[in-house]
Amino acid sequence: MKDKHTNTQAVAALKSGIDRKTARKYIKEGKLPNELKKDRDWRTRSDVFEPVWPELVAMLDSAPGLEAKTLLEWLIERAGDESTFNFGQLRTLQRRVRDWRAAYGSEKEVMFPQDIKPGRQSQSDYTHMSKLGICIAGEAFPHLLFHFMLPYSRWETVMVCHSESFDSLTAGYSAAVWELGAVPPEHRTDNLSAATHRFENSRDFNKRWEQFMAHHGAQPSRNNPGKGHENGSVEKSHDLVKKAVRQQLLLRGSCNFSSLEEYKNFLAQLMLRRNKNRASRLAEDLEKCLPLPTQRWNSVRTLSVTVGPNSTISVLKGIYSVPARLISYGLMVDVHADHLEVRYGKQLIETIPRLENDQGAVINYRHIIGYLVRKPGAFAHYQYKEALFPRVIFRRAYDALMIKSPTRGHKDYVQVLHLAAMNGESEVAIALEILLGEDQTPLPADIKNLLDLPSKGMPIVQVTPPNLASYDVLLSAFTSTQEVSHVCH
Numbered sequence: 356m357k358d359k360h361t362n363t364q365a366v367a368a369l370k371s372g373i374d375r376k377t378a379r380k381y382i383k384e385g386k387l388p389n390e391l392k393k394d395r396d397w398r399t400r401s402d403v404f405e406p407v408w409p410e411l412v413a414m415l416d417s418a419p420g421l422e423a424k425t426l427l428e429w430l431i432e433r434a435g436d437e438s439t440f441n442f443g444q445l446r447t448l449q450r451r452v453r454d455w456r457a458a459y460g461s462e463k464e465v466m467f468p469q470d471i472k473p474g475r476q477s478q479s480d481y482t483h484m485s486k487l488g489i490c491i492a493g494e495a496f497p498h499l500l501f502h503f504m505l506p507y508s509r510w511e512t513v514m515v516c517h518s519e520s521f522d523s524l525t526a527g528y529s530a531a532v533w534e535l536g537a538v539p540p541e542h543r544t545d546n547l548s549a550a551t552h553r554f555e556n557s558r559d560f561n562k563r564w565e566q567f568m569a570h571h572g573a574q575p576s577r578n579n580p581g582k583g584h585e586n587g588s589v590e591k592s593h594d595l596v597k598k599a600v601r602q603q604l605l606l607r608g609s610c611n612f613s614s615l616e617e618y619k620n621f622l623a624q625l626m627l628r629r630n631k632n633r634a635s636r637l638a639e640d641l642e643k644c645l646p647l648p649t650q651r652w653n654s655v656r657t658l659s660v661t662v663g664p665n666s667t668i669s670v671l672k673g674i675y676s677v678p679a680r681l682i683s684y685g686l687m688v689d690v691h692a693d694h695l696e697v698r699y700g701k702q703l704i705e706t707i708p709r710l711e712n713d714q715g716a717v718i719n720y721r722h723i724i725g726y727l728v729r730k731p732g733a734f735a736h737y738q739y740k741e742a743l744f745p746r747v748i749f750r751r752a753y754d755a756l757m758i759k760s761p762t763r764g765h766k767d768y769v770q771v772l773h774l775a776a777m778n779g780e781s782e783v784a785i786a787l788e789i790l791l792g793e794d795q796t797p798l799p800a801d802i803k804n805l806l807d808l809p810s811k812g813m814p815i816v817q818v819t820p821p822n823l824a825s826y827d828v829l830l831s832a833f834t835s836t837q838e839v840s841h842v843c844h
Contacts, residue, residue, distance in 0.1 A: 474643020501527030
């Protein structure tokens with residue numbers, strides 16, 4: 356339209372890149388192309404769902420969660436074949452259902468973005484790590500991470516634990532704030548039973564959790580039941596932390612760690628790298644935080660127990676074995692978040708990993724093997740028999756022995772356990788790997804032969820004493836050289 360003032364209509368059309376007839380139409384109408392466009396109000400093909408649409412709408416009204424694919428499958432099944440309806444029409448039905456929901460569907464929950472202020476709040480939650488396939492010394496290590504973070508700076512730390520217990524919650528929080536060096540004024544959790552209990556139609560904080568928070572000068576808060584997004588900062592960070600762990604495991608080339616301490620150090624180094632670029636915003640968080648309390652919260656519980664005739668003690672809901680010499684003795688047990696410390700008087704007897712959810716049994720075969728050798732028949736129906744397989748290879752050995760001799764297999768396995776207690780579990784495990792790898796039944800005598808191999812094959816090393824006179828020759832030559840050098844100077 357601009358070019359037509361200085362050029363002919365044909366030249367103006369060419370300069371605009373359109374046909375002359377099209378240009379004439381635009382000039383005649385005096386409107387732009389988008390102003391001439393009209394919405395199409397007719398269909399290009401017949402709607403196959405038009406006859407059944409009122410029926411489908413009634414179904415959507417009564418069950419709004421129905422999906423288009425489910426409705427199409429129902430239509431095909433009712434027709435008995437795909438002559439009228441078929442899966443090639445799914446996209447069409449999906450559009451119709453989508454448009455119906457836009458016009459008549461139920462309201463969706465609205466998310467309100469929050470203005471996160473520095474130093475106002477910390478959040479914590481647990482996340483399962485089993486899917487990452489972490490192993491300790493070759494054995495699967497199912498566990499949780501207690502995850503603590505500050506929403507403003509994104510500073511975070513984690514702690515390995517085995518249950519969502521009060522002890523792991525308090526231990527994780529204490530470790531986090533002491534690592535941080537300050538206490539955020541408010542701490543938010545979800546409605547886990549370690550911190551809250553049911554009260555009428557809602558949940559309220561446990562008294563112990565309120566006392567723990569008061570000790571740190573912090574105010575406890577929680578999200579509404581079923582509203583996990585209200586704890587959204589730490590919930591989102593779960594995915595990011597697990598993704599970072601997965602990436603570092605790929606770089607490392609292995610999910611196996613030689614010890615729990617090595618795995619904990621791996622996580623600590625990962626957290627240091629993730630927090631490295633958060634220093635400036637962390638400083639803003641720390642300005643608003645409270646100082647640490649003068650002393651740590653003592654969440655350790657001390658229980659008095661008596662060793663039963665089966666050489667075990669009962670702690671909370673769990674069963675733990677102790678050395679048989681302590682049967683009928685009274686012991687004191689310090690219950691920590693992840694382990695127990697068993698004491699007789701002031702003497703520390705055992706440190707035992709704490710059971711997940713305080714349920715099950717931890718039986719150390721070394722505590723009872725001496726008496727089990729004397730009564731091998733007791734193993735077959737021992738209540739805690741499954742706890743006497745310290746590694747998977749020991750279970751495989753037991754199965755092989757039972758196949759070889761169903762009447763004597765359990766007795767032979769007791770001897771295998773005795774060898775492990777006397778000669779080292781790792782050495783016996785290697786011998787079992789060799790025998791089972793060669794499709795041999797791992798009889799105790801064969802294991803003994805393998806354990807004796809290193810000493811039988813030890814080479815005899817003879818060291819010839821040196822001739823000290825040869826050193827005198829070297830010393831005399833060195834002395835002569837020094838004297839000549841002195842004379843020259």
